[in-house]
Amino acid sequence: MHFTEIKSTEFTKFEESQPNGNFFQSVNRAKLRNKMGFNTYLVGVKDNKKILSVALIVERAGEAWIQIGPIMDYHNTKLLDFFLTEVLNYSQKQNFIKLEIFPPVVYATRNADGSIADKPDTSKIFDVFKQHGFTHEGFTVEVENKANRWMFVKDLTGLKTLRDAELTMNASTRKKLHKTQRELKIHILKDKSELPEWLTALEDSDKRNGVHTRKVKYYEDLWDAFGDRAIFVEARRKDNGELVSSEVDIIHPNEIVAFTAGTIEKNKHFNGSTAIKGWNIEECLRRGQTRLNLYGMKGDFSPNNPLLFFKNGLGGITEEYIGGFCIILNKKKLLKNKIMRRLNRLSK
Numbered sequence: 001m002h003f004t005e006i007k008s009t010e011f012t013k014f015e016e017s018q019p020n021g022n023f024f025q026s027v028n029r030a031k032l033r034n035k036m037g038f039n040t041y042l043v044g045v046k047d048n049k050k051i052l053s054v055a056l057i058v059e060r061a062g063e064a065w066i067q068i069g070p071i072m073d074y075h076n077t078k079l080l081d082f083f084l085t086e087v088l089n090y091s092q093k094q095n096f097i098k099l100e101i102f103p104p105v106v107y108a109t110r111n112a113d114g115s116i117a118d119k120p121d122t123s124k125i126f127d128v129f130k131q132h133g134f135t136h137e138g139f140t141v142e143v144e145n146k147a148n149r150w151m152f153v154k155d156l157t158g159l160k161t162l163r164d165a166e167l168t169m170n171a172s173t174r175k176k177l178h179k180t181q182r183e184l185k186i187h188i189l190k191d192k193s194e195l196p197e198w199l200t201a202l203e204d205s206d207k208r209n210g211v212h213t214r215k216v217k218y219y220e221d222l223w224d225a226f227g228d229r230a231i232f233v234e235a236r237r238k239d240n241g242e243l244v245s246s247e248v249d250i251i252h253p254n255e256i257v258a259f260t261a262g263t264i265e266k267n268k269h270f271n272g273s274t275a276i277k278g279w280n281i282e283e284c285l286r287r288g289q290t291r292l293n294l295y296g297m298k299g300d301f302s303p304n305n306p307l308l309f310f311k312n313g314l315g316g317i318t319e320e321y322i323g324g325f326c327i328i329l330n331k332k333k334l335l336k337n338k339i340m341r342r343l344n345r346l347s348k
Contacts, residue, residue, distance in 0.1 A: 001079075003086030006044045006054055014044070014051040016253045018071050020104040023229075023252045024147070025056050025069040032225035033058050036218070043090060044070070045083055053083055061337055062097035062330070067147045068104045068321075077124050084132040088327070097330035097337070101134070102147035105322040112312040114301030122322055134325035141299040148296030149323050152308070153255075154316035156281065157290045165281045165315075173274065173313035180235070180275035184244060189232035195219050198232055201246035201272075205262030219248065226250065233279060235272035245272025249280065255291035256284050277314055292316075 006014075008027045015021040023029055030040040037060065044054035055070030070087075072079055091099050108119040126136065140149050159165050166174050189198060195216050206213040222230055229252070235245040247261035258280055263272050277294075284292050297307050299320060308318075328334055 001045055001047050001052065001082055003043065003045055003083070003090065006042045006051065008042060010051060011042045011044070011054050011056075014054050015071050019254070020074075021071050021252070021254055022068050022104060023226075023250045023257060024067045025054070025071050025104075026252070027056075028226045028229060029067075030056050030058075032222055035221040035225060041090075041094070043087065045072075045079065045086070052079055055083075055087070057087075059094070059096060062095060062333060063337065064091065064094075064096045064098065065100040065146055066102065068102055070101070071104065074103065074105050074125055077128055080125065080128050081131070084128065084134075088132065088329075091329060095330075097333040098326065098328055100137070100146065100324050100326045101129075102324045103322055106319050107139075107322045108320045110301070110318040110320060112301075114318075117317060125322065129325045132327070134327045137324040137326055139323060143296045143298055147321075147324060149321045150297050150299040151319045151321070152294040152297055152311040152316055153319055154281070154292040154294065154314055155290060156284055156292060159285065161285065162278060162282050165285075168315035170313045170315070176271045176274045177278050180271050180278065183238060183270060184235045184272060184275045185238050186275065186279045187234040187236055189234070192220050192223055195223070195232070197243060198234060198246045201234075201243060201264050202260065202262035204265050208265060222248065231283075233276055235270075235275040237267075237270065242267065244270045245276055247273075247276050249283070251287070254289075255293045256280060256287075256289060257293040258295050260295075273310065 012027050015025055027042070030042065033040050039059045041057040041059070042054065043057060045052045053070050053072035055066045057064050057066055070083060072083065074080060088099070103125065105122060105125060106120065107122055109117045111117050129136070156165065166177065189195065199216050199219065203213045223232070229250060231249045231251065233247045233249060234243060236243055243264060244267040245261065245263040248259050250257040250259050261273060261276065280292055284290070294311050294316070297311065298305055301308065
């Protein structure tokens with residue numbers, strides 16, 4: 001085996017062929033991060049000419065991470081051990097000062113009430129990371145920017161129509177979906193000039209939740225980097241065309257990901273998000289895909305989590321991921337970075 005940089009065409013072919021391949025570890029994602037001013041590295045392990053694993057490393061100011069990767073067979077702990085040895089050598093050569101890795105490994109799947117439906121044995125994976133000096137970043141509960149630990153997934157295996165899928169939803173969600181079919185229409189953006197209005201729904205939701213909204217430039221870059229693999233969706237009122245909800249979906253061979261979404265406050269009662277989820281399901285079925293990833297959420301199964309309540313209504317299961325592993329490669333430079341960021345925040 002040998003560790004090497006991987007050509008983008010080879011990288012894509014392998015990543016998309018693997019069951020844990022995902023858009024965070026895609027060449028499209030690398031293109032987006034480049035546009036955002038990050039450095040990216042496509043690396044992996046080969047046995048002669050056969051690729052065994054790949055990873056997209058994203059880095060800025062010496063701080064690097066592998067988001068929901070590397071892509072490999074995690075049952076093969078010898079391969080994981082080799083990858084970690086070599087990626088640490090590579091990191092030293094690239095003068096990285098910190099490396100975080102968020103493996104695409106499910107720690108547990110959970111039912112609507114948070115009870116464990118399945119919990120595979122991941123102890124050997126923890127052991128290998130520990131042996132290489134990595135520290136586990138904890139079983140976090142909050143939604144995180146780098147790599148969510150909690151995702152809600154709907155399995156569409158065996159379903160042929162939206163009507164079939166409706167039968168897997170609860171009664172309240174079915175009722176709302178039928179109402180949206182009478183009152184709302186789905187619009188797919190055709191041009192980037194439509195993005196500013198599309199973004200207003202995200203801005204409205206983020207303002208309510210106290211969250212910073214990315215500027216329109218980010219979504220223009222996403223549009224360019226992902227091409228027809230990024231679909232910008234709107235739910236609008238049939239009677240007057242008014243915007244109700246917006247969402248951007250990422251198409252990957254393994255799944256469709258509802259990446260980010262929002263709703264206009266005064267139009268919440270029209271249930272635009274439910275309408276778009278109906279479209280999500282139909283789009284999966286049209287493409288022959290069986291996995292709809294409704295993406296990140298808090299690992300909070302109390303009645304105080306309205307997002308989980310909404311997603312549970314659609315029928316599905318929560319995937320809890322193994323979390324992040326971190327190793328500090330240069331403590332002095334990392335401390336300097338933190339001080340500089342703090343000073344920059346204070347100066348604004």
